[in-house]
Amino acid sequence: MLSGSSGSLVPVLAVAAALAACAQAGQPTVELLWPKGAPGAVSDQAADKPSLTVWLPPAEKANGAAIVICPGGGYGHLATGHEGKDVAAWLNSFGVAGIMLTYRHAPKYRHPHPMMDAQRAVRIVRTRAKEWRIDPARIGILGFSAGGHLASTALTHFDAGDPNAPDPIDRASCRPDFGVLVYPVVSFTTKYTHRGSMNNLLGKATSDRKLVESLSNELQVTKATPPTFLIHCGGDRGVPAENSVLFYMACRKAGVPAELHIYEKGGHGFGLAPNDPILSTWPARCSAWMKARGLLKK
Numbered sequence: 001m002l003s004g005s006s007g008s009l010v011p012v013l014a015v016a017a018a019l020a021a022c023a024q025a026g027q028p029t030v031e032l033l034w035p036k037g038a039p040g041a042v043s044d045q046a047a048d049k050p051s052l053t054v055w056l057p058p059a060e061k062a063n064g065a066a067i068v069i070c071p072g073g074g075y076g077h078l079a080t081g082h083e084g085k086d087v088a089a090w091l092n093s094f095g096v097a098g099i100m101l102t103y104r105h106a107p108k109y110r111h112p113h114p115m116m117d118a119q120r121a122v123r124i125v126r127t128r129a130k131e132w133r134i135d136p137a138r139i140g141i142l143g144f145s146a147g148g149h150l151a152s153t154a155l156t157h158f159d160a161g162d163p164n165a166p167d168p169i170d171r172a173s174c175r176p177d178f179g180v181l182v183y184p185v186v187s188f189t190t191k192y193t194h195r196g197s198m199n200n201l202l203g204k205a206t207s208d209r210k211l212v213e214s215l216s217n218e219l220q221v222t223k224a225t226p227p228t229f230l231i232h233c234g235g236d237r238g239v240p241a242e243n244s245v246l247f248y249m250a251c252r253k254a255g256v257p258a259e260l261h262i263y264e265k266g267g268h269g270f271g272l273a274p275n276d277p278i279l280s281t282w283p284a285r286c287s288a289w290m291k292a293r294g295l296l297k298k
Contacts, residue, residue, distance in 0.1 A: 028055045028088075033120045038104070040113055047108055050117040052124060053100040055088040056132055063298045064135035065290070066097035067180070068121045068154075072145030072269065075105045075114065075200035082271035083144040090272055094287055095296065097134055099125055103150065106200035111215065114201065118154040119174035123161065126172040138295050140226075141176040145239060145269065146197040148184020149217065152247060155179045155228060156220035178295065179228040180286055183236055183268055186243035188216040194239045218243075221250035227257040229289045231282045233266030259289050 033050045041048040056062065069091075071083040078084070080100065088098025103117035122139060129136040143151025158175035165171050185194045188202075189212060198212075206212065213219055230248055232241040241262050251258035266279050273279035290296050 028053050030054070031124065033117060033124065038113075039116065040109075042108060047104065050104050050120075051102045052121055053084075053088075053102065054132065055085075055092055055098045055100075057092040057095050057097060059133065061092075061095045062097070062133050063095035063296050064133065065095070065138040065140070065295050066099060066125055066129075066132070066134045067091055067140040067142050068118070068125060068176070069098060069100045070103065070118065070141065070143035070147030070150045071100065072143070072147040073105065074194070074196045075146045075149075076107070076196070078102060078105065078147075079144070079269070079271075083147065083269075086272055086274075087142065090283055095298075096290075097125075097132060110203055111201050111211070114150050115153050115157060118150050119158065120169070122154065122158075122174045122176055123169050123172040127169050138177055140178040140180060140290075140295070142180035142182070143184060144182045144271065146185050146194070146200075148181045149186060149197060149201075149215075151176075151179055152181055152184055152186050152217040153215060155225055156217045156222075157214075175224075176226050178226050178290075178293065180230075181228060181244065181247065182231045182282075183233065183239055183270075184230070184243055184247070185239050186217050186247045188212050189219065190216075190242070190246070192240040192242040192246070194243075218246035218250045221247065221254050221256060223254045223256065225251065225254060225256045227293060228259075229286055230258065230260045231263075231286070232261075233263045233268070233270075233279070235265050236268045238268035257293075261285060 031052045069087050071078045071080050073079050084100040091098035101121045104113040125139050126136045141151045141154050160173045161171045185197045188198050230244040232244040234241050248258050248260040270279055
């Protein structure tokens, strides 16, 4: 769907209300992905300890859905405000648990560590589903920019878990049940590649073509890829909209349910776009898509 230049203040007010509610909400809980130390950790500092920050909606509003949030930042830092905490507030406003992933990134970490962190995050949420009042069959993943690449990696690289693993978390599936990709980095093999994200993830000197292709996620979509909702802007000069188009077309080819919205105007990194009467319509479109798919039923 191509989204043009008409809009109203209603979406802006809705997003603003969600953010205001967040300011009044209780403190979230923080969970380390690996309390005894992450695999491949190079030291014992904060950057070596990937974590989940968990915002649960009020019990009377909770509908059982949950989303792991992957902030962007080019695989070099994490935009945990407008692409993390604010997103959790918006999700909580309509009963969805918002769970922000603080994943490892450059310069200390490259692939496969971010992917390992995202897969572990989904496994943890599924394992803790009863405790957090979550339906283990309604766990999604949402990512912005490079976080969108990480989310698209989780949507195309997953397993059912190892039933013989000594860690019960590793016995759970890391396949998300649905995905939301917002101005995502997707392709590593076309002229639309965001080189900064690719270099941070794989290193500038990488010559492993098979590895590059394996993480060019439009090439990895299969019929097992979860349903996906995508948002982009035609005016995005940082990460061209073709990244979302390629993933959408791959979903179409594989028979995977997908919905794509491309706004005519707008750039990159706008998050929920709370001050833009046009771009701020995307969260409502996303929640409507979730509702239509039965993800918001109590």
